Amino acid sequence: MQLQLIRNATVLLRYAGHALLVDPMLGARHTLPSFAGQEANPTADLPFPAEQVVAPAELALISHLHPDHYDGAAARLLPRELPLVCRAGDEEVLRSDGFQQVTPLSTAITWHGIQIQPAPGRHGSGPILDRMGEVTGVVLRAAGEPTVYWAGDTVLYEEVLGTIASVQPDVIVTHSGGAAFGGTLIIMDAQQTLEVARAAPQATVVATHLEALDHCATTRQMLRDAATAAGISSTRLRLPQDGEALTLEAARA
Template identity: 50%
Template structure:
């Protein structure tokens, strides 16, 4: 399996002979407003062209409709006949953008030999969840490939911990920038990411969604320092740079 980070949560996953594009955020640097007054978003350029990102894509997965996960550029430039998977409730808006082949991940589905299973996520805890809205994660299974758990825009809370304990994935993708809204944590921070790694000694944890948005509180260097202090080796907690590809074989 190959996993390439572009920026924020935007990934290309090459698995079972297919290429999946997850949560595309394709706009130019500083093309959207600031969340905090610190900087317009996104704060960094894409590492490659939009054309390179879209090249070879067979399936698009959109976890939720926040702009940093499916921006107006992605809505415009992605081919409208590509199959697209989303959470229930978002399909109407996505069809309204012109997409013709939209399927909801309500529980589980299999596409070209790749099994996707919906996983619960919570974009924060308490009152902030109502502002953030519903999100999902997913597990991905395919013959001859490591099992992947993409946690998505969630904090570490019991359903996430239970998914890790029950499924023992070989790969866990976390959103680890410690973003906050109204002062509340809305995705994992360094401490929660390290706790994920501790709870899953069989897994490689890939931390993404970092250094792209101005409401983040944790950068790559801080996450690495926290992991090292906790005894989590770099081989177990991977923190890719934008544009970097991670190769993981089934162990």
């Protein structure tokens, strides 16, 4: 498989002969409001024109409808006939945007030989959790491909660890920017990302959702420094730059 980080959580996966676009935030730099009062979002531009990002996509996976995962530009630019797979409960909004093939991920589905299975997520903790709303992660399986656990916008908690233990993924994609509201983490930070790596010694962890939003305090360099101090190598924890493509294989291949 090939995983290309576009920006933030937006990823293009080439998997089992198909191209899957994950969490499309396609607007130019500073087209969204600030989340932390520091700078308009996104704080980085796309590495390629948005139309170039969309062109290869055969399916889009949308974990939830926060604008850093599905923005107005995505609503305008994604083809109306493009199949969308979304968190169960978000399908009517996407259909109202004109998309013709929207599948809520309430249970595992199979698309062109790729099994797409929902995984639990918790977008924060305590009182902030209700404010952030529901999210989903995804597990991908296909013959001849690594098993991928895309954790999505979640903090590390017992059900994430349970998914790792039960699925035994070859690749784990984390959202690791340390975003917080009112001092409460709403996605993983450096330490939680390292805990994921420790919990899955067989897996390659690919950290995304970094250096693109003004409420994400964790940088790639901070995460790399923490991993080095913890003895976690750069082959086990990958930190792609925007636009960079990684080729990843099954741990048991």
